[in-house]
Amino acid sequence: MQVPYLVTPPPGPRARAILARSDRAVTPSLPRAYPLAVRRAQGTMVEDVDGNRFLDCAAGIAVCSTGHCHPRVVQAVQEQAARLLHICGADFYDPLYVALAERLGRLAPGNNSKKVFLGNSGAEAVEAAFKLARYHTGRSQVIAFLGAFHGRTMGAVSLTASSARYKQDFRPLVSGVTHVPYAYCYRCNYNLAYPGCNLACVDYIENELFTRSLAPEEVAAIFVEPVQGEGGYIVPPPNWLSRLRALCDRYGILLVADEVQTGIGRTGKMWAVEHWEVEPDILCSAKALASGLPVSAMIARDEVMSWPSGTHGSTFGGNPVCCAAAQATLDVIEEERLMDNAARVGARLMNNLRELAAESRLIGDVRGLGLMIGVELVKDKETRARARKEANQVVQECFKRGLLLLPCGPNSVRFSPPLILTEAEADTAFAIFAEALAEVENDPGCEGEWP
Numbered sequence: 330m331q332v333p334y335l336v337t338p339p340p341g342p343r344a345r346a347i348l349a350r351s352d353r354a355v356t357p358s359l360p361r362a363y364p365l366a367v368r369r370a371q372g373t374m375v376e377d378v379d380g381n382r383f384l385d386c387a388a389g390i391a392v393c394s395t396g397h398c399h400p401r402v403v404q405a406v407q408e409q410a411a412r413l414l415h416i417c418g419a420d421f422y423d424p425l426y427v428a429l430a431e432r433l434g435r436l437a438p439g440n441n442s443k444k445v446f447l448g449n450s451g452a453e454a455v456e457a458a459f460k461l462a463r464y465h466t467g468r469s470q471v472i473a474f475l476g477a478f479h480g481r482t483m484g485a486v487s488l489t490a491s492s493a494r495y496k497q498d499f500r501p502l503v504s505g506v507t508h509v510p511y512a513y514c515y516r517c518n519y520n521l522a523y524p525g526c527n528l529a530c531v532d533y534i535e536n537e538l539f540t541r542s543l544a545p546e547e548v549a550a551i552f553v554e555p556v557q558g559e560g561g562y563i564v565p566p567p568n569w570l571s572r573l574r575a576l577c578d579r580y581g582i583l584l585v586a587d588e589v590q591t592g593i594g595r596t597g598k599m600w601a602v603e604h605w606e607v608e609p610d611i612l613c614s615a616k617a618l619a620s621g622l623p624v625s626a627m628i629a630r631d632e633v634m635s636w637p638s639g640t641h642g643s644t645f646g647g648n649p650v651c652c653a654a655a656q657a658t659l660d661v662i663e664e665e666r667l668m669d670n671a672a673r674v675g676a677r678l679m680n681n682l683r684e685l686a687a688e689s690r691l692i693g694d695v696r697g698l699g700l701m702i703g704v705e706l707v708k709d710k711e712t713r714a715r716a717r718k719e720a721n722q723v724v725q726e727c728f729k730r731g732l733l734l735l736p737c738g739p740n741s742v743r744f745s746p747p748l749i750l751t752e753a754e755a756d757t758a759f760a761i762f763a764e765a766l767a768e769v770e771n772d773p774g775c776e777g778e779w780p
C-alpha cells in the first residue's frame with residue numbers, strides 16, 4: 330500500500346465537516362495537533378475521512394506498537410468480545426487478568442518476583458503507584474522531575490511539570506510533590522557537561538534538597554521517566570538512572586519508573602530501564618501495552634505491593650478484551666522481533682536526522698533510543714533559543730505532505746511510529762520531514778504552539 334497518498338489537501342471537505350461538529354459537541358480542552366479526522370488505519374497507514382492516506386509516525390501518541398489493527402490483535406479482540414466483555418477483575422477472579430499479571434511480572438526488569446495492578450490509562454497506573462508508595466513507606470513526600478509528564482488526573486498532574494498550563498487554574502493539587510531538574514544535558518541547569526559534571530543533578534538532590542528543604546526520611550518515592558517523553562524526548566546520560574537507584578537505596582526511597590511511553594519495546598528493549606540495567610521498585614506501563622485498547626499496569630516488587638484488600642481497585646481495570654489484546658500484542662512483539670526492528674530502523678532514522686542536523690539552521694539536537702526519537706529546534710545554534718513556533722510549524726507541514734508526527738516539549742518534534750516501521754518507510758518519513766523543515770527554514774509563517 331502506497332503511503333502517503335493525498336487525494337485532496339487535508340483537511341478535505343468531510344474532515345472539515347467533522348471539525349465543525351466537534352467544535353459544537355466536544356470539550357474544547359483537547360489539545361488537537363492538526364485537523365486529522367480518521368476513518369480507518371492499517372499497519373503504518375492512516376486513512377482520513379476524505380480518503381487521504383498518511384504515513385503514521387505518531388502511532389496515536391506512541392500507542393499502536395504492533396501497527397494499526399494487527400490481524401492477530403484484532404482476532405484476539407473479536408474472539409474475546411464474543412466470550413466475555415466484562416466481569417470486574419477487581420471483585421471476581423478473571424483468568425485473563427491473572428494471566429496478564431503473571432506475564433507482566435515475568436517481563437518486568439530484575440529477578441525479584443512482582444505483583445501487578447491493572448488499570449485503564451497511564452494516569453491511573455501513576456495514581457496507583459503514588460498511593461502505593463505512600464502506603465508502603467508511610468511517608469508523604471515524593472520527588473518528580475521538571476519536564477515530566479505523568480498524566481492529567483489530580484495526583485498524576487501534581488507530578489507532571491512539562492507545562493504550567495496543565496496545572497494553572499486547577500489548584501490546589503495533591504500536596505507533597507517536589508520537582509528537581511532532569512538530566513537534560515542539552516540544557517544543563519548547572520551549565521556543566523557530561524561526564525565532567527559527575528552528575529551534579531543527582532548530587533543536587535542529596536546535597537542541597539535533602540539537607541536544606543526535604544529530609545530524605547520523608548520521601549516515599551522518586552518518580553522518573555527513563556527517557557523523558559512529553560517533556561521533549563530527552564535521553565539521560567549513562568549512569569544517571571543507576572545513581573538515582575543508589576540514592577533511593579541509601580534512604581529507603583522507592584524508585585518508580587514511569588514507562589508509560591517508553592515501555593513495551595519502543596526504545597528497542599521491552600523497558601527503557603533495561604538500557605541501564607536498573608530495577609525499579611514500581612514500574613508503570615500503559616499506551617503500547619495492548620496496541621490501542623485501554624489497559625495499564627502498575628507492577629511492584631512483591632514486598633512493596635503490601636496494601637491489603639479493599640485499599641485500591643478499578644471497575645474496568647484489566648477488562649478481559651483489553652487483556653486479550655495485551656497478550657496478542659506481547660506475542661507479536663516477541664515473535665515478530667519488533668524490539669530488534671525498533672533498534673535497527675530507529676538507528677537508521679536517527680543517523681539520517683543527525684546528518685540533516687549538520688546542514689540545518691533549525692535543528693539543535695537529535696536524540697533518542699529505538700523508535701523514540703526527538704528533534705529539538707532552535708532559533709540559533711549558539712544561544713539555543715527555543716524555536717517553539719517553528720517546531721509546531723514543521724509538524725503542520727509534515728501533515729500537509731502526508732506524514733503524521735507530533736510535537737513534544739516546548740520546541741521539539743517526536744517520531745514515535747509503530748514498531749513495525751520498515752527501513753523504506755523510515756526513509757520516506759525522513760524525506761518528508763526534511764522537506765517540511767526546509768519549507769519552515771525558508772518561510773517560518775508560524776501557526777502557534779503545542780500546549
Ligand SMILES: Cc1ncc(COP(=O)(O)O)c(C=O)c1O
Binds near residue numbers: 451479481
Ligand atoms: C510517561 C507518561 N506517563 C503517563 C502518561 C499518562 O497516560 P494517559 O494519557 O494514558 O493517562 C503519559 C501520557 O502521555 C506519559 O507519557
